[in-house]
Amino acid sequence: MIDIKWIRDNPETLDQALATRGASPVSKLLIELDEARRAHVKRLQDLQSRRNDASKAIGKAKGSGDEATAQTLIDEVATIKSDIQAGEAEERDLDAKLKKLLDGLPNVPLDDVPVGADEAANVEVRRIGDKPDFAFTPKEHYELGEALGLMDFDQAAKISGSRFNVLKGGLARLERALGQFMLNLHTDEHGYEEVQPPVLVRNDAMYGTSQLPKFGDDLFIGASMKGRAEQTDDVLSKHTRQADLERLKSGEIEVRDLVANAFEDAPTEEEYWLIPTAEVPLTNLVRESTMPADALPKRFSALTPCFRSEAGSAGRDTRGMLRQHQFNKVEMVSVTDDQSSQDELERMTGCAEEVLKRLGLHYRVVLLSTGDMGFAARKTYDIEVWLPGQDSFREISSCSVCGDFQARRMNARYKGEGDKQPRFVHTLNGSGVAVGRALIAVMENYQNEDGSITVPEVLRPYMGGVETIGGAA
């Protein structure tokens, strides 16, 4: 959420920022709407003020037994009443319109973010390590996994459909080892507090980190605490359109049209959602609170499953487990004051990089361009790991600073010693790192000619000392 007051003062800056993200200018419309809203609020408040004065006078008059004066005043206020009610309705309407527009605005990129339409404008910042040398042609992770009999997409498809996988034996354990290793690193050495958050969250939490309202349809799987039948019942009883009942009788529409319309009208406010990333529950830990400045920075880390519908990526990365509906990820979230967030982004990216360094994986850090960044981000580093089987770099982590964008939506603030007014915190999130993709990276980089996989040194304590998965048995 961008501050409307800031927009009033910086309309050109906003429109320029939107342009870099490929969006049309809206500042003129926003400011007009805001001015109309404020003018309306002023009028309404004047009316309310008059009503309040009169009502108090009525109380006084009645108290002193002066019924005639009271009645005169009552008649006077009665005429104001309908104006106020209409005015309140209009205020709600104007508020909703403005909020809807503001909710749709992405964050303003920082000045040092490269301007560009898409990933072609991204800038490689650094490259760490070297591509491993293979005396043979390295295989892709799913070839290795399936040959080992420890990765089964057919079974997963029978149970859950496409974009799921089943890991077994050594690979299942390797995946678990990776998650444990990462979480331990961040909690033991990087100062993050370990958290086990809910993975099913409310609408408000999704709004706070700005997955909603804009990206609900495309990205996330919704859930309801109610059974399907009860839910349908509920929607139909509350939201069936009266006109549809008539049209149904006359055969103009069918039952399914009526149902579809009812669902269209039903609000989704109190739905539950499966998190697409632990960023959502971790960031929302500070929602609706004001904390002392010396409590900052707060750093949280969690290992959770993540759920994504991948609605917009049909046909991409369909083979293997690179892009799944469900995967595990270690997430880092930092909450800082308004001065430290940019430094914190560098620090956080370093924490994610440390995971790959210790795993001995080759990677590069990329600064995303304005057109490639996420909605809430002001600046984002992607970390791309080298996958020899694919012969390419693939994203394994994404670290973003969001400024006060999410804090405004969550109403998360802090107050310094001398501050009279609380300020919004700054929030950051980053993967540290995606566990499923780390498994792919380890498999492909540590593969041997016989199809076995050497376990990286740092993971062996988590593997019961196992040094190799599969192969020479």
Next chain:
RNA sequence: GGAGAGGUGGCAGAGUGGUCGAAUGCACCGCACUCGAAAUGCGGCAUACGUUAAUAGCGUAUCGGGGGUUCGAAUCCCCCCCUCUCCGCCA
């Protein structure tokens, strides 16, 4: 799933239609008293929005959230959310 209780300022806790944005106590801040402190006394102490140079004044709204009744709602009505207790079920 069944039955019940409850959500009021940082905390505790009054307030069932009219000068209530809200008694009182605690906490906190300032001042007085004191060599200093404690105790005591006096005063102050919510948030958001609008207006404004102002985090000054003024106005409006806010007693879990939203709607309604009324000239007037913390108080009455409706819907929703949350918390707690007991029983049942369950990892």
